[in-house]
Amino acid sequence: MKRIAILGSTGSIGTQALDVIRANPDSFELEVLTAHSNADLLVQQALAFKPNAVVIAREDLYEQVRDALQQEDIKVYAGANALDAVVEMGTVDMVLTAMVGYAGLQPTIRAIKAGKQIALANKETLVVAGQLITGLAKEYGVNIYPVDSEHSAIFQCLAGEFHNPIEKVILTASGGPFRGRSTAELAQVTKAQALKHPNWDMGAKITIDSASLMNKGLEVIEAKWLFGLRNEQIEVVVHPQSIIHSLVQFEDGSIKAQLGLPDMKLPIQYALGYPQRLKSDFPRFSFMDYPQLTFEQPDLKTFRNLQIAFDAMEKGGNMPCILNAANEVAVSAFLHDEVGFLQMSDIIESCMAKVAYIANPSYEDYIETDRETRVRAAEFISPAAKTSDR
Ligand code: NDP
Ligand code: MG
Numbered sequence: 361m362k363r364i365a366i367l368g369s370t371g372s373i374g375t376q377a378l379d380v381i382r383a384n385p386d387s388f389e390l391e392v393l394t395a396h397s398n399a400d401l402l403v404q405q406a407l408a409f410k411p412n413a414v415v416i417a418r419e420d421l422y423e424q425v426r427d428a429l430q431q432e433d434i435k436v437y438a439g440a441n442a443l444d445a446v447v448e449m450g451t452v453d454m455v456l457t458a459m460v461g462y463a464g465l466q467p468t469i470r471a472i473k474a475g476k477q478i479a480l481a482n483k484e485t486l487v488v489a490g491q492l493i494t495g496l497a498k499e500y501g502v503n504i505y506p507v508d509s510e511h512s513a514i515f516q517c518l519a520g521e522f523h524n525p526i527e528k529v530i531l532t533a534s535g536g537p538f539r540g541r542s543t544a545e546l547a548q549v550t551k552a553q554a555l556k557h558p559n560w561d562m563g564a565k566i567t568i569d570s571a572s573l574m575n576k577g578l579e580v581i582e583a584k585w586l587f588g589l590r591n592e593q594i595e596v597v598v599h600p601q602s603i604i605h606s607l608v609q610f611e612d613g614s615i616k617a618q619l620g621l622p623d624m625k626l627p628i629q630y631a632l633g634y635p636q637r638l639k640s641d642f643p644r645f646s647f648m649d650y651p652q653l654t655f656e657q658p659d660l661k662t663f664r665n666l667q668i669a670f671d672a673m674e675k676g677g678n679m680p681c682i683l684n685a686a687n688e689v690a691v692s693a694f695l696h697d698e699v700g701f702l703q704m705s706d707i708i709e710s711c712m713a714k715v716a717y718i719a720n721p722s723y724e725d726y727i728e729t730d731r732e733t734r735v736r737a738a739e740f741i742s743p744a745a746k747t748s749d750r
Contacts, residue, residue, distance in 0.1 A: 577669020
């Protein structure tokens with residue numbers, strides 16, 4: 361029986377993780393649920409799963425959640441600091457980091473320091489501070505199990521191969537809703553179009569990242585840290601059907617791939633259940649439904665964000681942290697109709713040029729880099745927009 365804390369239980373990954381836990385009552389017990397502002401769904405989940413504790417990050421919603429759960433034996437906390445505390449609870453074995461963005465960094469560090477196993481969906485944590493996180497995981501004897509489908513695929517390909525060096529990994533990318541578009545066409549795309557992903561149903565931030573290929577860029581950096589790779593060992597290939605989730609090439613030239621229908625429940629369940637493969641009733645893949653699996657080069661000139669992410673990884677230090685913070689501000693501005701699709705890349709590039717570079721950042725340096733980058737990025741968003749209601 362694994363006792364699980366879910367950070368971000370009301371999101372796309374969080375709700376699918378709850379489906380996995382509900383379907384496997386002999387394997388998992390739910391200890392902690394957390395949300396940012398969706399108090400209604402958090403309460404509903406708490407009544408259904410009866411966890412030990414819930415956290416609502418927005419403090420103004422505390423009373424609403426507490427009152428709704430007053431008949432229950434469930435502890436209710438509020439605020440970002442409470443997230444740090446619940447991951448340390450003695451009754452928690454594993455923390456699923458399913459919250460979005462930089463806010464995942466601090467609770468992940470606290471969970472690792474408390475010796476909790478990590479099922480990592482929150483890729484931004486590894487992008488911002490991969491060296492720090494993987495170093496801490498080693499120091500505290502904690503395993504980080506990938507939830508991201510590409511990294512889960514690589515992890516599954518590595519089963520039984522841990523003593524065999526990797527020659528390279530190939531991350532597959534769907535190409536998103538704008539695959540094949542020109543720069544001129546991208547200049548015109550709308551938020552509604554960008555939010556329609558062809559294969560995956562995900563939270564808003566990662567859906568925009570998928571449309572701009574920044575998601576693949578973040579995943580390249582995530583792969584570097586998860587699997588201890590050199591930059592030149594990571595390749596990206598566009599595979600629009602999203603059936604092959606990624607591949608590993610070994611030193612004898614053999615390539616292993618992991619396949620399946622695009623459904624996040626499988627990688628979530630593999631991470632939570634590892635080393636066991638739990639029985640599932642997820643829909644099965646058939647080659648007859650997919651007579652053609654196709655592959656193409658990513659267009660790094662049109663989808664600049666992927667090239668920018670490769671550049672940030674190459675520069676190292678706090679550059680991926682700058683990349684991530686600028687991207688979070690840019691995506692939020694795009695979602696609020698304050699900037700166009702292509703301006704997101706402009707914002708990120710100018711932040712990478714202007715924010716002070718630090719080759720060997722400390723934890724405090726990451727915090728300061730994130731803060732400074734957000735200020736810089738906001739300066740690029742039009743002053744009229746800045747005063748609008750956000
Ligand atoms: P969603 O936006 O759907 O959900 C985010 C969750 O985090 C919600 O529960 C939200 O609460 C909570 N949250 C947001 N901001 C904060 C904050 N500042 N403090 C505390 N909690 C917060 O995102 P996804 O589920 O799509 O993605 C989550 C993570 O998983 C991301 O890092 C993403 O890159 C990664 N991922 C997602 C995949 C997917 O298929 N969705 C695939 C691979 C990786 P509330 O609902 O109250 O706002
Ligand atoms: Mg992915």
